[in-house]
Amino acid sequence: MNRGERGRREYEGLMGHGPEEALGEVLRTSPQMFEAVVEGAFGGALARPELSRRARELASVAIIAAMGGAERRLASHVRGALRQGVEPSELLALCEHISVYAGFPRALDALAVVNGVLEEQGGAKPPRTHRVALADHETVVAQKGEHGPAVILSHSLGVDWRMWEPVMERLANGRRVFAYDFRGHGAAAGAPRPFTMDDLAADLLGVLDAFDVDRAHVVGLSMGGGIAQTVAVRAPERVASLALLATTDHAFDSFEARARSGEADGMEAQIVPTLTRWFTPAALATDPWGVRYARERIRRFDSADWAAAWRAFRGVDVQGRLTGEDFPTLVLAGELDASTTPEIMSGIAGRVPGSTYRELPGTPHMQTLERPDLVAEALDDFLPADR
Known part of the structure; x- marks a missing residue:
């Protein structure tokens, strides 16, 4: 040549x-x-x-x-x-x-x-962002959509609100969608430590109060799902529906070990075990935006915030406490999730009477970053909208 x-x-x-x-x-x-x-x-x-x-x-x-x-x-x-x-x-x-x-x-x-x-090229415009003062710290809330039912999105441990950006455009069709950084993450890094799941639930409710939302459709992935369940247990009158993605209703023994590893080994040592739990080998090989974003968020994470978040998640206490009678509940599992497996997720659905269980094919733990199309479709089907 x-x-x-x-x-x-x-x-x-x-x-x-x-x-x-x-x-x-x-x-x-x-x-x-x-x-x-x-x-x-x-x-x-x-x-x-x-x-x-x-x-x-x-x-x-x-x-x-x-x-x-x-x-x-x-x-x-x-x-x-x-x-x-x-x-x-x-x-x-x-x-x-x-x-x-x-x-x-x-x-x-x-x-x-x-x-x-x-x-x-017809690209979606980025969400509008707001700085919001909560009880003891400040955070950022991204908003898409100006009318319709309110939806609040709670992200996974280790990332920030941008985890939801790949699905926000579709969800905002006929809805007001809010994605925020919970304490210890993103714009809320360095918030007072230690903190608990009740603190995190109060923060989510504080975001709703900041936008004068009395009742919202609450969506959470992984630790965000633990926060969503805690809100549903503590303040069911504020929840219009509940969507639980790749999460758990009880703590795993590994949570404390991950906290200690962040403190002792630093954040660089968390990249491989975390990304291999979160993504498929194909995604790790091709390195799309979602993988790059997650890797960089972990690398830049403060180890004290990391440890505090895992220890807060260790306190999740909602198993058997959701009735399924107060609001519709969707339990969304990933077929290839190695962290919160379909067996774990179907167990949650079995403990919430009247819930809907759905499994996304070819999808790992970090659902919105690897298969946002399937997540957006499932949530769009589940959540009411004004159209």
């Missing part, structure tokens, strides 16, 4: 179409320039494997944005970055990063280009 063939192959691999299509004007007016771009750049340095195509497109977007004055080329590489699996949220964060090193004028121009490409 000569440099011209290699350049055409790499250009198509990066950008999704041949160089003749995108650089037709260059080819017509200056074949030499076309050759220099395709053979010299794409057939040379850009074809080397030391940097992934995803990394190269992120670098290209950052460099062109920082230089300024090349918006057409910037838009082309934003499209290329999206093609390589870069998420819109990552591109928006990159614009913020550019503001630090290249200044706000360049960053704002880049942001305009990124937003233009996302709109052109």
Whole structure:
């Protein structure tokens, strides 16, 4: 394969179409320039494997944005970055990063280009975020949807509200959807420690109070499911329905061991055991956004918050205390969940009279990050909406 063939192959691999299509004007007016771009750049340095195509497109977007004055080329590489699996949220964060090193004028121009490409491709707009003061700390609440029944989403231990972002767009059709960071996580990192499941339940109710919501459809995954159940036991009058995803109604012996490991071994040591519990081998091999996001959240987690959260979760005490008579309950299991297995989840459903049990095929523990399509469909079917 000569440099011209290699350049055409790499250009198509990066950008999704041949160089003749995108650089037709260059080819017509200056074949030499076309050759220099395709053979010299794409057939040379850009074809080397030391940097992934995803990394190269992120670098290209950052460099062109920082230089300024090349918006057409910037838009082309934003499209290329999206093609390589870069998420819109990552591109928006990159614009913020550019503001630090290249200044706000360049960053704002880049942001305009990124937003233009996302709109052109029909991408969903990010949720609106609010800073909310709770009893003893501040948190962030993301909101999608302006009318309809209120839905509140409680995330898993170790991540933050963005765990729900892949399903929020669909759930917001005819609903007001709120996803928040619970204490020790995300914007609520460093909240007073130690804390209990009752504290976490009170925080969820505090979020509802901040938005004048008397009664909400409560959805929780993993530890978030423990919080949701605690709310349902402590304040059933505030719960319109309950959806329990990949969770438990009793503590596991491993919770204290995970707390101690975070304290003694640090957060880097938590990455492998956590991600292999959360995701399938296929997802870990292909490393999509959900895996990258979860890995980075764990790596950056404060070990004291990690230990406090596991010790709070160790206090979950709801088994046999949900009647299923006050509100509809959905129990949503993942077929491939190695942490809260279908057997565990069906046991929960069996202890909640009148609940609905549903199993998602090919789905591991971190349902919304690996199979958001199936989760969104199941929740959309279960939750009422104004349409």
